[in-house]
Amino acid sequence: MRRSPPQKLTDYLPIAFPAAMLGLFFVVPFAIMVAVSVFKRVPGGFYEPAFTLANYARFLSPFFGEVLVFSLFLAAFVSAICLLIGVPFTYLLTRLRRGNQVVWLIALLGVLSLSEVIIGFSWSTLLSRTAGLSNLFVWLGLMDRPQSWTPSFGAVLTGLVYQAFPYTVLVLYPAFSRLDPSLMEAARTLGSSPIRAFLNVVLPAMRTTLLATSIIVFIFALGAYLLPQILGRPQHWTLSVLVTDQAIYQSNMPFAAAMAVFLVMASLALVGLSVAISGRKGAGQ
Amino acid sequence: MSGLQLVDIHKRFGSVAAVDNISLSVDEGTFVCLLGPSGCGKTTLLRMIAGLEDPTSGNILLQGRRLNDTPAHLRNLGMVFQSLALFPHLSVGENIAYPLRIRGKSKAACGERVRELLDMVQLPGVADRTITQLSGGQRQRIAIARALAVSPQLFLLDEPLSALDAKLREAMQVELRQLQQRLGITTIVVTHDQREAMTMSDQIVVMSNGKVEQMGAPIEAYRRPATPFVADFLGQANLIKVAAGEGGARFSGGTIPGLDVAGGEGALVSIRPEDIAVLPSETGPVKASVVFVREMGAIVEIYLDAGGERIVAHAAPKTHGDFKVGSTVSLSMPAEACVVFDGAGA
Amino acid sequence: MTTVLTRSFFGLMALFLAMPIIVIAGVALNEKKTLAFPPQGLSADWYLSVFTDEGWRSALMNSVLVAAVAAAISVAIALPLAWFLWRRVAPWARLVEVIGFSPFILPPVITALGALSFWATTGFYGQPWTVVISHGIFFVSLPLVTITLGFATIDREIIEAGMTMGADDKTLLKTVIFPLIRPYVISGFAFAFVLSLNEYIVAYMTVGFTLETIPIKVFNALRYGYTPTMAAVSVFFILVAIAVFGLVARFGDLPKLLGAWSEGEKD
Numbered sequence: 001m002r003r004s005p006p007q008k009l010t011d012y013l014p015i016a017f018p019a020a021m022l023g024l025f026f027v028v029p030f031a032i033m034v035a036v037s038v039f040k041r042v043p044g045g046f047y048e049p050a051f052t053l054a055n056y057a058r059f060l061s062p063f064f065g066e067v068l069v070f071s072l073f074l075a076a077f078v079s080a081i082c083l084l085i086g087v088p089f090t091y092l093l094t095r096l097r098r099g100n101q102v103v104w105l106i107a108l109l110g111v112l113s114l115s116e117v118i119i120g121f122s123w124s125t126l127l128s129r130t131a132g133l134s135n136l137f138v139w140l141g142l143m144d145r146p147q148s149w150t151p152s153f154g155a156v157l158t159g160l161v162y163q164a165f166p167y168t169v170l171v172l173y174p175a176f177s178r179l180d181p182s183l184m185e186a187a188r189t190l191g192s193s194p195i196r197a198f199l200n201v202v203l204p205a206m207r208t209t210l211l212a213t214s215i216i217v218f219i220f221a222l223g224a225y226l227l228p229q230i231l232g233r234p235q236h237w238t239l240s241v242l243v244t245d246q247a248i249y250q251s252n253m254p255f256a257a258a259m260a261v262f263l264v265m266a267s268l269a270l271v272g273l274s275v276a277i278s279g280r281k282g283a284g285q
Numbered sequence: 286m287s288g289l290q291l292v293d294i295h296k297r298f299g300s301v302a303a304v305d306n307i308s309l310s311v312d313e314g315t316f317v318c319l320l321g322p323s324g325c326g327k328t329t330l331l332r333m334i335a336g337l338e339d340p341t342s343g344n345i346l347l348q349g350r351r352l353n354d355t356p357a358h359l360r361n362l363g364m365v366f367q368s369l370a371l372f373p374h375l376s377v378g379e380n381i382a383y384p385l386r387i388r389g390k391s392k393a394a395c396g397e398r399v400r401e402l403l404d405m406v407q408l409p410g411v412a413d414r415t416i417t418q419l420s421g422g423q424r425q426r427i428a429i430a431r432a433l434a435v436s437p438q439l440f441l442l443d444e445p446l447s448a449l450d451a452k453l454r455e456a457m458q459v460e461l462r463q464l465q466q467r468l469g470i471t472t473i474v475v476t477h478d479q480r481e482a483m484t485m486s487d488q489i490v491v492m493s494n495g496k497v498e499q500m501g502a503p504i505e506a507y508r509r510p511a512t513p514f515v516a517d518f519l520g521q522a523n524l525i526k527v528a529a530g531e532g533g534a535r536f537s538g539g540t541i542p543g544l545d546v547a548g549g550e551g552a553l554v555s556i557r558p559e560d561i562a563v564l565p566s567e568t569g570p571v572k573a574s575v576v577f578v579r580e581m582g583a584i585v586e587i588y589l590d591a592g593g594e595r596i597v598a599h600a601a602p603k604t605h606g607d608f609k610v611g612s613t614v615s616l617s618m619p620a621e622a623c624v625v626f627d628g629a630g631a
Numbered sequence: 632m633t634t635v636l637t638r639s640f641f642g643l644m645a646l647f648l649a650m651p652i653i654v655i656a657g658v659a660l661n662e663k664k665t666l667a668f669p670p671q672g673l674s675a676d677w678y679l680s681v682f683t684d685e686g687w688r689s690a691l692m693n694s695v696l697v698a699a700v701a702a703a704i705s706v707a708i709a710l711p712l713a714w715f716l717w718r719r720v721a722p723w724a725r726l727v728e729v730i731g732f733s734p735f736i737l738p739p740v741i742t743a744l745g746a747l748s749f750w751a752t753t754g755f756y757g758q759p760w761t762v763v764i765s766h767g768i769f770f771v772s773l774p775l776v777t778i779t780l781g782f783a784t785i786d787r788e789i790i791e792a793g794m795t796m797g798a799d800d801k802t803l804l805k806t807v808i809f810p811l812i813r814p815y816v817i818s819g820f821a822f823a824f825v826l827s828l829n830e831y832i833v834a835y836m837t838v839g840f841t842l843e844t845i846p847i848k849v850f851n852a853l854r855y856g857y858t859p860t861m862a863a864v865s866v867f868f869i870l871v872a873i874a875v876f877g878l879v880a881r882f883g884d885l886p887k888l889l890g891a892w893s894e895g896e897k898d
Contacts, residue, residue, distance in 0.1 A: 001718070001794065002337070002721055004719065004720060005721060014712070014714050017707070017708065018711055018712035021767075022708065022731055026768050027730060032752050033748045088640070092641070094891070101891075105885050106873055106880055106885070107648060107873075109872065113829050114865075114868075115831050116832075117849045117850045120853075121849065121853055121865070122655045125666060125668055126654050133650075135633045137665045138644045143672075162648075165647075174889065174890025178816065189767075215681055223737075226850070244743075251684060256744060258882075260658075263740065267741075335791075335795055358794045358796075358797050361797070364795040366788040370789045373789075387797055387798050388797060435797070468634070541817055
């Protein structure tokens, strides 16, 4: 069994089913969505075939401009915080004994698998006036009276960081766990303090990984569709929320599709960027 | 009788010739080492014999039968891989029984044969262990036992001992050789370790850049290297540029008396360190100064400078006190110990 | 000094990650139908109601069934694809691999909206089985990652050893390759299962009005009437996730599955 190009027709058999399934249930739906994005909305129903760029033209309004800018800003903010905490965390995590790493990884996977609904619900409780953290702070004497911290921008941010943090760590984990520990040891023997060695040696060595991860987490945060609704005010809604809102509640599929296509473009551009970055890293090694 | 024959074997990877027109024949029941530096094509040659690579051209014959078109799994060989390639999901016994099981042998017959093979490699009673419970040397033996389970026509080993520490490696060399002699199986070993090749094999094939430099008995190749490469690769050699001169061969450090160099300019002489005697007198045909003395225990290596030519000689440990760094000595280089490479090699 | 800092950092992060879970676990202990925290009065009724309440129980059944079949579909797509990529030299097949990864990398709303458009166009919108297929596609990436990793860990020399011992392709597949990648297949299934169990938006856009899965029911409960049962069921789901990943870790090498070197492998 040598690795070889497929020759006979039967050699192609294993890939036929995956290709057909992905083609029919991902590529075709995607194409339909793109098509729908130029269709005309029929009030009260779905849509009818047409070719109109009106759905895209709606972006040009200041309202959607603001939503777009806010979405990008929020995702960038979340990504920055996650990396800021996630990088030292992951580094320290990979230095733990393997048994302890496993416990942490299970916990991170557990949190990662939580649905946005549950995360939103629990944080809205935690940040509420009646049942939240502020009661604890009052009890500790840190505050005078309980306060409601949701809905607010801070609440949205907290929820998103909570959701994206495990993802960040798991994306960083392979690179950090394969980092040669002697790199750090060499820096230590040359007289660096642990923190300086981490900043001056580990981080520069991981530059491309960090950049690629920040983009991946950025896209992940861009995809949040429920947390801004549950924890934020309408001005905190992101593009993903609007897509859901237009598709389900406003029954405006063409417009939702147009926004989705736009979201894909933005994401693809970023994925392309991260692939280019990690590809250059691969070539450099 | 010829067991295995390779005829004009050629193997290209892209534009690189990994094996360049090699022909050789291996007698039935002999132990042959393919020896050479990494990248010389020895492993590729072995893999072509095993059927894991196809030669670009040329024929592989086993007992006169052409083997080229027989896929690896029908060649009936035993092969030990560099990584040992023991199946991590099978126990020791299941590993050894694997070639028997897939040939449809009964469980009882397999169990019997596994016991036999484990006795043969002197590891009785480990059949139920997992691979990870074994030491490196034990894994080595299991890989050998597995490769021999079906009594193959040909026993191939790719750098089989490279992962072992020096002491264990020496022991396994002896053991492997004894096992091969007992079974009388045609065996081909790939190695880059010339000591290993010298001590184990009936024949060595020294390779470099995809070509065979020399094939023959190890001691023959050691004493009479066919090329400067072989002289240098097998053990230590002093390769000295010489020219024909009065009463012998001349070089910058003096004259090797009685050595006839036909080619005139540009000939190369190879002489082993153990053939050079270092004498405390300051007169003689070759004068040199001691540069460095390396105490090796059983012998002493003396690094010398003979008129700009660097020469290494061996001496018995008790005499080395005579040779201080910086002192001038004379060298005795007997002509009969020298091998002359005319022109070509220089 | 450094260890104290490290410990408190880990402790702080543990607290941050655990806090919401502690809250919902506590909320579900309320005696009355309220989401107060700390709970007022203690009762295990809400936890039991996940299984006794008709609506929650059927949502639970729906979720488990959808997740199990969807994870099976994900594996059925990922396994032959990963096998082909490992076995064959075919650069174009990378395209299929990229398509397999896209649903997971792109914002989930995209896949959800694509599924909605597709099922609406084909006239199957709202059929309970549509979510199974869409989830199966959505989570292909997970078994694809684990199984591809599984194949990558198979030493080629092991396969060659099998060949020299007389095994043909079919025998190798049965006796060597499949046993070696089985743990990766199982963990791929487990990942897809747990994520499907918790997935909301694709489920909502395909069968949101016809089939209630747990995340959909929790969201509805959040909007239309709070009940501690939703907290109880969330706790239950977290336990399921931890149990599944714990099992994966118990029978496999979790750090390696997530991209670390395997144990003992250093450089």
